[in-house]
Every structure is written in structure tokens, then in C-alpha cells.
Amino acid sequence: LAMVTDFWSCKTQPGTKYLGLRVYLVDSDWNYRSVLLGTRHFQPLYGERSGGYRTPFKRWILELLHDFGLELTDFYGSTTDSGPDVKWMMRTGLSLRWEWCMPHLTNAATKMAFGIVPQRSESKNLPLTDLISRILQIIYAIRSNEAMGSLFSELCALADPTGTTQLLSFKDHRFMGLTRVIRRILEKWEPLEQWFDERRAKAIRACKASPRDFPLEDDKETLLQLLALLDPITTLNIRAQSESPNQVEVLLTLYRLRVTILDETMGLKDRLRGRDAAPLHYRVSELTPEVRSTRHLLAQAFHKNFFSRYTDRAKMRECSYIPEAQMCLHPVFKNPDRGLTKVVRLSSTQLLVDPKQPHLRLDEHTVQRNVDKVKECVRKCITSLMMSTAEAEAVSQERQTPTFLATTTSQWMMATTASPVAYSEELTDLFGETPSQEGPRGGQEGRVEEELDRWLADTISLDQKADKTTETLLEFWHRQEETNNYHLLPRVARILFAIPSLSASIERDFGVSGMMVTAQRTSLAKHNIEMCSFLNRNSSFTQLTQCKPLMDEEYENAVPASMLVSLEPPPRRAATFTSVGGANGGYIIWHQRTAAHGSGRLGYDFVGSDLNDPFALLFSAAPGSRFPSWDFNVFTTDPASLTQLLEEMNLEFGPADYRHVRKMVTTAILGTDMANHVKFLKPLVKVLRPSSLHTLVHASDLSGQVFPNPVALKWSNVISKEFAYQALLEQAENIPLSYSHIDDPMKMVEGQLFFAQKIVSPLWDLMYLLFPDLDVCMANRGANVKHYELELQRLKLAQLEEGRSADEILLEREYVKERH
Incomplete structure (x- = not known):
């Protein structure tokens, strides 16, 4: 398989970035195909962006491949642009054979x-x-x-x-x-x-x-x-x-x-x-x-x-030479002494050794050495693939070989390859040269070299079909596989010709996403855009009518793991660590609390059961918790008991949840490695301290509703007067009002209740997790919220009773009391 991935910035909405991945392959019927695995909004968190795009980028790629049942070992090459992050990811991060997309190459040069x-x-x-x-x-x-x-x-x-x-x-x-x-x-x-x-x-x-x-x-x-x-x-x-x-x-x-x-x-x-x-x-x-x-x-x-790969020795060692290997598998252009040698020789002879002295050029010996080196690299690219294919085939055959036969063969090979040293190593180091003892060529290596040499000397060419058209290159290799003329080369051809020479298709995929990201469709959810792009670009094999409908309880386990990779800020409501959206929302957050507590306990090397950490307090004090009484010592005495505990609690974890917990536990254990001590201190000084200071200052600025009720009411009255005065100034200047209903007590109370519930509460819930001694503030906040709820109920009742006589109101209240 071959991989193509890229970043794309939306033109209609600046700042909106997409990440996409497309797979290219030659299927079993020798058809050239490509599949869009997915696109994602790419907006990683600040903590992840500070280290660059590469960490969340790689995590998303691996999870996306896992969602489709693919492994990194299934891929051989990649074609992308020359962006630093994408190029590094393909060559170094994923260890793939990388080639520059030809349209991007010509675009940059031109x-x-x-x-x-x-x-x-x-x-x-x-x-x-x-x-x-x-x-x-x-x-x-x-x-x-x-x-x-x-x-x-x-x-x-x-x-x-x-x-x-x-x-x-x-x-x-x-x-x-x-x-x-x-x-x-x-x-x-x-x-x-x-x-x-x-x-x-x-x-x-x-x-x-x-x-x-x-x-x-x-x-x-x-x-x-x-x-x-x-x-x-x-x-x-x-x-x-x-x-x-x-x-x-x-x-x-x-x-x-x-x-x-x-x-x-x-x-x-x-x-x-x-x-x-x-x-x-x-x-x-x-x-x-x-x-x-x-x-x-x-x-x-x-x-x-491009052409420096034929003259620069450093690039010769790094280059994959995939296009040249593809040309070597073409029956018409496979002779390297025609096209390849001509271009390598021309590039070498016209290379300026010193720009200040244009008359200095490479000598003939150096030019010929470049030609030989490039031809060797191209041949090595093909033979290495053939060897990998042959070794995989040999492994599958060894599983069917009797044990005694395999043992006898290995002993015979050891006896034939071992040879005693018949000379002094000291004298050889001083005056002589160690002779190169090339053992007999292995069976697989000899088989590979023989088949490649036979192909290069073969005069076979493309045939004409019944309709007088010439067969394609893939049809040619399909015919070689069926006739068994070559055994390993057809498999190598399927691998090499799956690597495209361009990455323009992924840009067309991004274009579909871009057409949906317009100013007129700002309410369209991001995950809907990503799914629509997937369905639109893969319409040849996606049949929605054949998909099995999911029940409500199956949604959580059906979410792909790649969608759980944090590439964008989480929803604001998820930061409250409380139940959101009913039981399902709270269920997910309780799962994260479970994993976080287990990871924290596994990450510290101490014995004993105390309930001083925030997560322990959270679990022990949680009213109506669905978890039983916990023996927290289980996390410290036996780390493996975490998995057993999760199974006993019958949480019905899905595969994505288990992978999430496993990653958190592994990260916590690796956090005890002293080799990362300095690495951990740097972000604490640069990121955590300023962020903590900003959060504390912001929390103190929004602390009016965590004081006792008289102070909170005085604070809310002052704020309401300030907003009313601002509205009067705006009205005097004849500009749009930013605060309406300045004389409506009900609207003022509704505003204070919304502020206390939706803005102050999420922030101070987090502060309480960090500082458990703030329980007085949390009690004050609850009392203030209750006060606003009762006041709002009183105002609504007074509004209903307005315009009625006192006798009617008294009779209605007595009637209500009698019924209850």
C-alpha cells in the first residue's frame, strides 16, 4: 500500500485547517485504486501545539489505520509535498519510502x-x-x-x-x-x-x-x-x-x-x-x-x-528511487543504459563544482561512478522488495516443515559457514589485508538475483489485445503472474506501482470539505462535514442502504478511534467534570475519572491507602455514585489489578475505551522515568505556571457568586447598575444596545442565574478539584444559585398574579392547600 496525506487551509474560513489521508493500492484484480480513509479538522490543543504538529498528527494516522484494520507494516511508500511536518512524518516518523509529488515539485521550481x-x-x-x-x-x-x-x-x-x-x-x-x-x-x-x-x-x-x-x-x-x-x-x-x-x-x-x-x-x-x-x-x-x-x-x-539525487552522494543514500525502480519494471524502458544513464551522465557533466569557477566540472571517472551508484541503488530497491517477498513466503513454508528437518538444515548451514582463522590478526592489522570471505550465496538471494537478471535480459514486450489496443502495464504484469513467467517480480510490481506520482487527489478531497465550509453553513457540525467528505469521495463502495442501523446504546462503541484523537479543543461543557447530556454524557466522564485515578495511583511509587488526592476525594464523596466502595490500596499493591477491577465493575468498556485507558496507564507509568526529569520541568516552568496564574486570576475575577449571599447580592446589584448605565450611554449615543431590559427585574435575575450556573460553576468545579479546601466557596455558590432560583420563581408567580384581586388570590391558595 501507499499513503498520501496533507494539510489544507480553508479559503472561506481562515484558520480552519483540515488533515486528510488517502490510500493507494493495486487490488487482487490488478486494478489501480485509491480510497479516502478520512479527513479531520486539525486544531490541536495548546499543550500539543507547543511541541509541533507531529505528535497529534502521527497519533491520528495510526488510529485511523487501526479503524480500517490496517497496520503501518502494510505500507511501503508515500507521495506528498515537501512540507517539513508531512515529509518528516513519512520518512522519519513512519519510516516509509518518500517521494516528492511531481505537480508540487514543478510548482515550487516554476x-x-x-x-x-x-x-x-x-x-x-x-x-x-x-x-x-x-x-x-x-x-x-x-x-x-x-x-x-x-x-x-x-x-x-x-x-x-x-x-x-x-x-x-x-x-x-x-x-x-x-x-x-x-x-x-x-x-x-x-x-x-x-x-x-x-x-x-x-x-x-x-x-x-x-x-x-x-x-x-x-x-x-x-x-x-x-x-x-x-x-x-x-x-x-x-x-x-x-x-x-x-x-x-x-x-x-x-x-x-x-x-x-x-x-x-x-x-x-x-x-x-x-x-x-x-x-x-x-x-x-x-x-x-x-x-x-x-x-x-x-x-x-x-x-x-530532483536531479541532485544523481550527483549528490548524501542524497543518494537517502533517496528511495521509486520512480526509477518503476521504470525498471517497464518492458520497454527497463534498460538503464538508455534513459537513466543518459540523464545521470548529463546531470553530472553539467554540474558546477564551484559557481565562482564555472569552467571546473566533474571528471569522467566521477561521472561514471555516479552512474554506477545510481544503477546500484535502483537495483537494490527492487531486490530488497523481492527479498522481503521471498522471506515472507519462506516463513509461511517453514510453518509446514517438520521440526527435525529444519534442525538438520540449520546445523548443516552452521557447519559449512564456520571456518577457523589460519592467520595472525595482529600481523594482518600491521602489514596485511583481511581477505573478504564471501560465503555461498543464500538460496533466496540467488533466486532473487537470477529472476531479476532474467527479466532485464528478456525481450518480452506489451501485447496487443483483441480490440487492437495495447495492454496496460498492470495488465502486462497480471499476465506474467498468470503464466508464471516470473514469481516474485509481479508482487513487487503491485507494491511499486501502487505508489502514485502525485498527491492531487487529497486536495480534491479537501475541496469537497471546503465547499461545505462556507459562511452560509456555519452551523454544520464538523463531524458531519468529515463524514460527508468520506461518503462523497468513496461513493464507489459506500452503500448507506446496506448499513446496519445502530441503537442508541451502540453509538459509543461505534465511534472510530481516530475520532477520539484530540485534534481540536473539546466542547466547553466537557470541562466541568459533571454529567452532561444525561446519563450517557456522565458515563463517559466517569470512565475518564476511573482511568485518571488508576493512572495516578500507578504512576506513584508508594504503598498505603490514603484518600488525600482529589480523585480519591471525588470518588469517596460522590453522592449516588454508581461505583461500589473501593479499596484504593489495590492500585498500589498490584498494578495489574486495575484491569481486573474494571472488569468486575461491569462498565461495558468498548475497544476505544480500553485503548484510551491503556494509553493513560502507560503514560503514567512512563512518567516515573528519571530520564525525563528535565523534560518534565521545562513545560512546568514555561506553560503550567503562567497558565495556573492566569486561571487563578480569572477565577478570582469571577468569584462574586462564591461569597456569602449578602456579598454576592451586593456584587450582582453593582454589576446590574453598571450594565444599565452602559445601556443608557449607548442609547444616548444612538448606537445598538448591548444590554436590554434594564428595568425588568425578572430578566436581571435570569441573567444572574445563567451566569452563576453556566459560567461560574464550571470554572469553580475545576478549582475545587485542585483545591479541596474551597468547600465553603462551593457551599456559598450552591446557596446563591438556590436563591436566584427561588427569586425567579417568586417573580414569575407575581407576574401571573398581577391584576387580580386579593380575595381571588387568597381563595386560590386555600384551594391548592386543600388539594395537597
């Missing part, structure tokens, strides 16, 4: 070389930046000048009645559009000149200031030559964005760029002429200075991003 930057000061090619700016000025002038009306469209129709009549717009983030924009301007060159001439003549007739002439009047030759550079790159991008196993075609197209437009000693072919016209080439001496500098920057960028 935008740098052509000076496509947001700010002119950031450009490395100012002449091209100014040229693109003049192009944008022309497009804006044609589209926004109302005085000229439809003159440009009429001029275009007059020149070519069947042609186009508009210019194309250009966006910085879509560099491929620059090719179409330049081509359209060159095609409409005469109408553009006529339009600007007429605009100047009209201004003269109206006795107005003459506008500037055609801004590109002197740049036609430069635009023609720039089109010769851009058009082949656009062709490469179009081929790379095909959702098909055409990786070899993409690599060969890149090689063609290297031997044509990226070779500064070669001329450029005019790309504006039609196929029927005679070809026109520009000599190197005929290129304009702007084109020569752009071509040089383009060659440098492509060499840095």
Missing part, C-alpha cells in the same frame, strides 16, 4: 524561476515579476474599461470568426494558468494592439490625457520564448495529475525536460506554431536576457528538487 511571488521584494527574478505584472495590467484594462465597450471582442471576432474573444485571468497559486494566459495573449496580439491604439486615439479626440501604449509592445519575442519553456512543464503536470499507473510516463516526461529546456546548451522550440507548420527553433544566442536568466533559475530549481 514559481521561483518565474518570479511568481506575493511581494516584489521576495522575487529572485525581478524582470519576470514585472512582466507578469504588465500582463495582469492588460487583462484588467480590457475587462474593466467600460468606455471601450465590446470593442476587444469585436476585434477578435473580426480576426477569427471561430476563435475566442476573451483574455484569460491569472492567479498566483495556479501557475499552470500562466501558460494559457501567455498563449492567449500571443494569439490575440493584433487585436490587443488595435484596442490600445483605438483607446489612445479616443482620448486624443476627447482632448484628454493620452493613456499609456500597449505595455507588452516590446515583449513579444520574450513571451514566445517563455511559452517554449512553460508548455513542456504544463504537459508534465497534466500527465502527472492523471489518476492512473502512468508513473513511468511521468518520469520520462521529466527526463525529456532535462535533455531539452533544462539543458542550457540546447535551443528552444517554438510552441505557438501548429502541428502542421514547420518547426521553428531559437538558438541559444537568440534568447533574450530575461529568458536566459529564467532558464538558468529553472534548471537550478529542478536540479535542487
Whole structure:
């Protein structure tokens, strides 16, 4: 399998970030397929963001794979952009063979070389930046000048009645559009000149200031030559964005760029002429200075991003060479002495040893050594996969081999490989050289080398099908597997050709999420957006009508583990550590309390049963708790008893709950490692102390309702007067009121009750967990809340009784008493 993952920021809602993962594979029927495993809103907590994105990023990937029954060992390669977090995760975090997405590679190289930057000061090619700016000025002038009306469209129709009549717009983030924009301007060159001439003549007739002439009047030759550079790159991008196993075609197209437009000693072919016209080439001496500098920057960028893997020894050791291995498995292009050797030799011979001395180049011996090293790396990539496949097959066969036969074979191998030392090691170190004793090649290694050599020497090619079309590369290897011409190579082909040359599909997945994240749909829940994206992009195999409906009690266990990974802030109500949303909400939070208490007890190395920690107090004092009386000593005497205790309590933990508890317990035990002592102190000083101070100050600011009732009422009256005075000032200034009902006692009491219940209570519940001595404050808060509830009930009753006589009210109250 191959993995593609990426981050994406929503354009319609800045700050909204998505994370997605897509899997590519060649199935058992040799069909090239890809599946979107999921997208998630990515907004990790501050404590996790302080260490970077990588920790929550990796945890989400592993949990998402586990939800689909996949393991990390099922994956071999990955194709992504070159973002630092994504690249590190694929290469180092997950130890996959990483390759740069080809459209992203060409995008980075082309935008740098052509000076496509947001700010002119950031450009490395100012002449091209100014040229693109003049192009944008022309497009804006044609589209926004109302005085000229439809003159440009009429001029275009007059020149070519069947042609186009508009210019194309250009966006910085879509560099491929620059090719179409330049081509359209060159095609409409005469109408553009006529339009600007007429605009100047009209201004003269109206006795107005003459506008500037055609801004590109002197740049036609430069635009023609720039089109010769851009058009082949656009062709490469179009081929790379095909959702098909055409990786070899993409690599060969890149090689063609290297031997044509990226070779500064070669001329450029005019790309504006039609196929029927005679070809026109520009000599190197005929290129304009702007084109020569752009071509040089383009060659440098492509060499840095890709072709340096053929000249830099450090990159040779790190590179995976997956595209080259894919080409080696193509029956037409498998000979490395044709395409691969030619490009490696060209890249090495044109490499500048010292930019200050351009005449210094690599000698022939070094060039040949680079060629041999690259060919060796490509062969090693294929043979290592073949060896892994052969070893896995051998392991499955050994399980069926008798024990005595396996023992005899291993003893025979030890006897044949062991050989006594017949020379002095000391003398050898001083005067001699230890002979290399290569034992007999193993059976699996010899089998792998023989099959690969036979493939490279084979003259087999792609066949034609009954409909006169040539079979695809996957159909070719499917045929080799069925005919048993090769045993290991077809399996290797399925692995290698599952790795795509692009990651554009994940961006299309993000586009579906982005269309739902609009200003008109701000109430759409995040998990609904993620599920809609999954269903929309996987419509070929998701059948909602065949899904089994879930009961209410099954929802909790049906939540995927990847959705429990903390990638965004939790709901505000969950911070209260109380029952939310009925029994189910409280049930989940009690589970977390259970795990937290067990983890805390397992993390400390002491013996004894005291109830001084907050969690112990919480459990012992919890009224109506669903848990029995606990012997907390069980956590300290036998850590394994935690699992037994959870089972005896019949909590009906789901798989996700058990994994959550296991992670918390493991983290707590690892917290006793003294190797992390300094690591733990740093966040305590940098994060915990300021955060604790801010929380304490904020709690003291909201402490009015935790004082005795007279003080709390005085505080609420002062606040109400302040709000009323603010409303009067706003009314005097004729601006919208931020506080209404300033003279309604019921609304004032409702506001104070809401403030005490929904804002003050959650914060002070947490403060009470941290500081159990605040029980007096908690009692005051409860009394104040009760006071506001009774006062609100009294005001409502008084409102109902308003306008009635005293006798009617007295008779009704006596009637109610008699009934009760």
C-alpha cells in the first residue's frame, strides 16, 4: 500500500485547517485504486501545539489505520509535498519510502524561476515579476474599461470568426494558468494592439490625457520564448495529475525536460506554431536576457528538487528511487543504459563544482561512478522488495516443515559457514589485508538475483489485445503472474506501482470539505462535514442502504478511534467534570475519572491507602455514585489489578475505551522515568505556571457568586447598575444596545442565574478539584444559585398574579392547600 496525506487551509474560513489521508493500492484484480480513509479538522490543543504538529498528527494516522484494520507494516511508500511536518512524518516518523509529488515539485521550481511571488521584494527574478505584472495590467484594462465597450471582442471576432474573444485571468497559486494566459495573449496580439491604439486615439479626440501604449509592445519575442519553456512543464503536470499507473510516463516526461529546456546548451522550440507548420527553433544566442536568466533559475530549481539525487552522494543514500525502480519494471524502458544513464551522465557533466569557477566540472571517472551508484541503488530497491517477498513466503513454508528437518538444515548451514582463522590478526592489522570471505550465496538471494537478471535480459514486450489496443502495464504484469513467467517480480510490481506520482487527489478531497465550509453553513457540525467528505469521495463502495442501523446504546462503541484523537479543543461543557447530556454524557466522564485515578495511583511509587488526592476525594464523596466502595490500596499493591477491577465493575468498556485507558496507564507509568526529569520541568516552568496564574486570576475575577449571599447580592446589584448605565450611554449615543431590559427585574435575575450556573460553576468545579479546601466557596455558590432560583420563581408567580384581586388570590391558595 501507499499513503498520501496533507494539510489544507480553508479559503472561506481562515484558520480552519483540515488533515486528510488517502490510500493507494493495486487490488487482487490488478486494478489501480485509491480510497479516502478520512479527513479531520486539525486544531490541536495548546499543550500539543507547543511541541509541533507531529505528535497529534502521527497519533491520528495510526488510529485511523487501526479503524480500517490496517497496520503501518502494510505500507511501503508515500507521495506528498515537501512540507517539513508531512515529509518528516513519512520518512522519519513512519519510516516509509518518500517521494516528492511531481505537480508540487514543478510548482515550487516554476514559481521561483518565474518570479511568481506575493511581494516584489521576495522575487529572485525581478524582470519576470514585472512582466507578469504588465500582463495582469492588460487583462484588467480590457475587462474593466467600460468606455471601450465590446470593442476587444469585436476585434477578435473580426480576426477569427471561430476563435475566442476573451483574455484569460491569472492567479498566483495556479501557475499552470500562466501558460494559457501567455498563449492567449500571443494569439490575440493584433487585436490587443488595435484596442490600445483605438483607446489612445479616443482620448486624443476627447482632448484628454493620452493613456499609456500597449505595455507588452516590446515583449513579444520574450513571451514566445517563455511559452517554449512553460508548455513542456504544463504537459508534465497534466500527465502527472492523471489518476492512473502512468508513473513511468511521468518520469520520462521529466527526463525529456532535462535533455531539452533544462539543458542550457540546447535551443528552444517554438510552441505557438501548429502541428502542421514547420518547426521553428531559437538558438541559444537568440534568447533574450530575461529568458536566459529564467532558464538558468529553472534548471537550478529542478536540479535542487530532483536531479541532485544523481550527483549528490548524501542524497543518494537517502533517496528511495521509486520512480526509477518503476521504470525498471517497464518492458520497454527497463534498460538503464538508455534513459537513466543518459540523464545521470548529463546531470553530472553539467554540474558546477564551484559557481565562482564555472569552467571546473566533474571528471569522467566521477561521472561514471555516479552512474554506477545510481544503477546500484535502483537495483537494490527492487531486490530488497523481492527479498522481503521471498522471506515472507519462506516463513509461511517453514510453518509446514517438520521440526527435525529444519534442525538438520540449520546445523548443516552452521557447519559449512564456520571456518577457523589460519592467520595472525595482529600481523594482518600491521602489514596485511583481511581477505573478504564471501560465503555461498543464500538460496533466496540467488533466486532473487537470477529472476531479476532474467527479466532485464528478456525481450518480452506489451501485447496487443483483441480490440487492437495495447495492454496496460498492470495488465502486462497480471499476465506474467498468470503464466508464471516470473514469481516474485509481479508482487513487487503491485507494491511499486501502487505508489502514485502525485498527491492531487487529497486536495480534491479537501475541496469537497471546503465547499461545505462556507459562511452560509456555519452551523454544520464538523463531524458531519468529515463524514460527508468520506461518503462523497468513496461513493464507489459506500452503500448507506446496506448499513446496519445502530441503537442508541451502540453509538459509543461505534465511534472510530481516530475520532477520539484530540485534534481540536473539546466542547466547553466537557470541562466541568459533571454529567452532561444525561446519563450517557456522565458515563463517559466517569470512565475518564476511573482511568485518571488508576493512572495516578500507578504512576506513584508508594504503598498505603490514603484518600488525600482529589480523585480519591471525588470518588469517596460522590453522592449516588454508581461505583461500589473501593479499596484504593489495590492500585498500589498490584498494578495489574486495575484491569481486573474494571472488569468486575461491569462498565461495558468498548475497544476505544480500553485503548484510551491503556494509553493513560502507560503514560503514567512512563512518567516515573528519571530520564525525563528535565523534560518534565521545562513545560512546568514555561506553560503550567503562567497558565495556573492566569486561571487563578480569572477565577478570582469571577468569584462574586462564591461569597456569602449578602456579598454576592451586593456584587450582582453593582454589576446590574453598571450594565444599565452602559445601556443608557449607548442609547444616548444612538448606537445598538448591548444590554436590554434594564428595568425588568425578572430578566436581571435570569441573567444572574445563567451566569452563576453556566459560567461560574464550571470554572469553580475545576478549582475545587485542585483545591479541596474551597468547600465553603462551593457551599456559598450552591446557596446563591438556590436563591436566584427561588427569586425567579417568586417573580414569575407575581407576574401571573398581577391584576387580580386579593380575595381571588387568597381563595386560590386555600384551594391548592386543600388539594395537597
